[in-house]
Amino acid sequence: NAGVTQTPKFQVLKTGQSMTLQCAQDMNHEYMSWYRQDPGMGLRLIHYSVGAGITDQGEVPNGYNVSRSTTEDFPLRLLSAAPSQTSVYFCASRLQETYEQYFGPGTRLTVT
Amino acid sequence: DAKTTQPTSMDCAEGRAANLPCNHSTISGNEYVYWYRQIHSQGPQYIIHGLKNNETNEMASLIITEDRKSSTLILPHATLRDTAVYYCIVRAFMYSGGGADGLTFGKGTHLIIQP
Numbered sequence: 001n002a003g004v005t006q007t008p009k010f011q012v013l014k015t016g017q018s019m020t021l022q023c024a025q026d027m028n029h030e031y032m033s034w035y036r037q038d039p040g041m042g043l044r045l046i047h048y049s050v051g052a053g054i055t056d057q058g059e060v061p062n063g064y065n066v067s068r069s070t071t072e073d074f075p076l077r078l079l080s081a082a083p084s085q086t087s088v089y090f091c092a093s094r095l096q097e098t099y100e101q102y103f104g105p106g107t108r109l110t111v112t
Numbered sequence: 113d114a115k116t117t118q119p120t121s122m123d124c125a126e127g128r129a130a131n132l133p134c135n136h137s138t139i140s141g142n143e144y145v146y147w148y149r150q151i152h153s154q155g156p157q158y159i160i161h162g163l164k165n166n167e168t169n170e171m172a173s174l175i176i177t178e179d180r181k182s183s184t185l186i187l188p189h190a191t192l193r194d195t196a197v198y199y200c201i202v203r204a205f206m207y208s209g210g211g212a213d214g215l216t217f218g219k220g221t222h223l224i225i226q227p
Contacts, residue, residue, distance in 0.1 A: 002156075033214050042199070043156065045214035058214055090155050099146055099203050099215055103155030 001026050006091050006104035013111045021067040021076040021107050023091030031098045032033075032074040033058070034066065036087040043090065049074055050096075081111045116200045121222040130187040132221055134200030135179040141181060143204045147185045147213065149196040149223075156217070159185065182199070193226045 007022045025032065030051050031049040035058075045058030048068040049068040063085060074093075078085060091104040117135040124130040136145065139219055146161040160167055160174045162183075167174045173186040199220040 013221075035214070035217075042217035042219060043215075044217075048214055092155075099144070099162075099201075100158045100161065101148075101156075101215065102158065106155050 003027065003090055004093055004102050004104035006089075006107050008107045009105065010109060011110070012081075013078070013109065015083060015111060016080060019078055019081070019091055021078075021091075022073050023074045023076065023104060025070065025074075025091075025093040025102070027093060027102065028071060029093035029102070030071070032068065032072070032091065032093045033067045033101070034062065034064070034076045034090065035090045037090065038087050046076065046089075051084075060097050078109075081109075085109065086111045116202055116218060118198070118200050118218070118221045120219065121224065122151075123224050123226055124187075124190050126192060126207040126225050126227050127189055130194065130223060130225070131191040132187075132198050132200075132223060133182065134185070134199070134203045135182045137202050139180050141202065143202045145174065145175065145183050146201040146203060147172070148199045148201065148215075148217070150199070150220070151193075151196040159198075188226075190223075190225045192225050192227060195223060197222050 004025045018040045033048040034046040037043045044060050046064050047066040052068050052071050054064050089107045092101040094101040144161050144163050147159040148156045150156045162174045165178050176183045197220040198218050201215050
């Protein structure tokens with residue numbers, strides 16, 4: 001199993017640009033989530049999904065969109081990038097019955 | 113979810129047992145204790161979790177006090193690769209549709225293993 005994979009590893013955007021962060025898992029997990037981590041801080045939940053076709057907002061959803069058309073993939077879209085979105089983004093997945101989550105390696109995003 | 117309190121940082125000598133404490137005095141009966149760690153620049157890694165009994169796996173042991181108000185994560189023979197930030201998280205399990213998902217990661221304990 002590859003586990004949870006994320007692409008790209010690094011990205012630099014200009015203010016106002018849009019992009020999609022990709023996340024995929026091959027463990028057949030129902031739940032998938034996106035977190036962001038700012039320097040010296042803990043992770044904050046952006047959006048999550050409890051299954052294909054079902055998504056919901058987390059703690060800091062503004063400026064981000066998600067969709068879940070398949071069990072495997074959970075892309076995160078930045079609609080109009082802002083410097084405040086400079087962060088490291090982690091995708092995670094888990095089975096329904098536990099909070100034993102598996103995290104991807106992260107995407108480091110810089111918005112200038 | 114119950115709030116947790118952890119020391120900001122700890123040191124441990126390589127080869128020794130690392131004991132990381134966590135206080136969760138407001139824990140509810142249906143809340144589990146989860147431990148994760150994050151090695152620099154990597155994604156968080158699940159370590160272990162428990163409800164009220166002590167638990168052990170290939171990575172660590174989790175000791176939960178009888179009143180469940182505190183717990184200790186034990187890394188039995190710490191190595192340099194165990195240097196990381198360790199997060200103690202308390203979370204009730206909720207089936208789908210039960211409310212907001214996700215774990216709340218605080219500041220954690222920065223464990224430094226000294227050679």
